[in-house]
């Protein structure tokens with residue numbers, strides 16, 4: 001007989017979205033929900049206990065720039081969803097990225113990455129790291145021969161992001177992580193677009209996985225934060241850098257993430273389905289020039305996506321015939337979409353990269369990254385997909401003569 005006792009069952013992603021990190025949290029007056037602990041410091045009645053906690057030899061908290069009970073519950077939830085040993089959090093996704101660089105990069109080191117990383121990350125690569133004598137080589141995103149050759153020359157850190165923003169290119173994490181291992185490089189993956197529901201980079205060979213929690217993890221566009229997961233040893237190093245650097249997540253934002261994440265799996269599965277429906281529909285629309293969505297069989301990296309992702313995500317992008325002028329006409333006509341710079345929330349959000357992900361870049365830099373000025377990034381919300389299609393249809397009708 002098969003053993004169906006609960007203990008033998010590995011919890012699924014919906015169960016972990018809800019219960020992950022919550023069974024261990026510090027209970028307060030028998031509350032079922034993780035309390036928001038608005039306290040800068042934690043007081044002790046005797047010096048020995050205080051000392052033991054301060055030395056991390058006993059459980060507890062000292063000062064909320066370092067650790068806080070609400071923040072810890074959020075970290076534990078993401079840790080379980082990513083199947084990691086440890087996690088630590090930050091005031092924003094960019095803080096997660098810059099603190100990882102601050103922890104592991106020193107003058108003379110070398111980073112290999114891709115041209116299509118998030119705009120802010122790209123800015124760190126092009127403007128902030130070179131003056132510190134850290135060499136950054138940005139390769140064409142899916143040119144494996146070029147990336148592998150650059151890795152083989154020796155590097156400290158390989159930084160990947162997949163699907164990419166906003167062109168949703170897909171990079172084979174397993175393949176490049178294997179190349180990086182050969183030269184002893186640390187492999188870091190920004191998993192913001194995929195979410196832990198669709199992709200778990202640590203299982204594909206990454207050493208560290210990070211998220212802008214401001215996007216899908218929170219899911220309601222009402223809290224800013226970031227998180228990184230990996231082995232206990234690596235996360236300890238990042239944590240110690242961050243506690244001094246000071247880019248700490250606030251307890252209130254941690255609480256918003258905990259609440260938002262309870263529906264993470266539900267939301268993301270709905271977004272996967274709707275994005276697929278919309279991408280397919282857009283492909284056949286006369287006003288549309290091209291549609292980027294990894295779930296489409298016509299997507300150049302569909303096979304890699306199929307192998308490493310369990311869902312194709314809620315992000316797509318498309319270009320409209322007539323470029324930026326056409327977008328200026330069509331986007332404001334959408335009734336069920338915010339024209340805004342965020343993504344990954346319950347509402348549909350649209351925006352051109354020129355005002356969103358790549359606003360930090362010059363037109364030349366965008367062109368070099370293969371981003372047409374007339375591209376639209378479409379973050380599928382959880383509205384009824386029929387309404388989203390009808391909305392696109394009425395808005396796009398103004399472009400058909």
Ligand SMILES: *Cc1c(COP(=O)(O)O)cnc(C)c1O
Pocket residue numbers: 092093094095118120161165190192193212213214215224225226
């Ligand atoms: C938004 C985003 C970031 C930056 O996160 P913030 O929380 O805004 O600092 C990093 N990477 C990706 C892929 C993002 O979408």
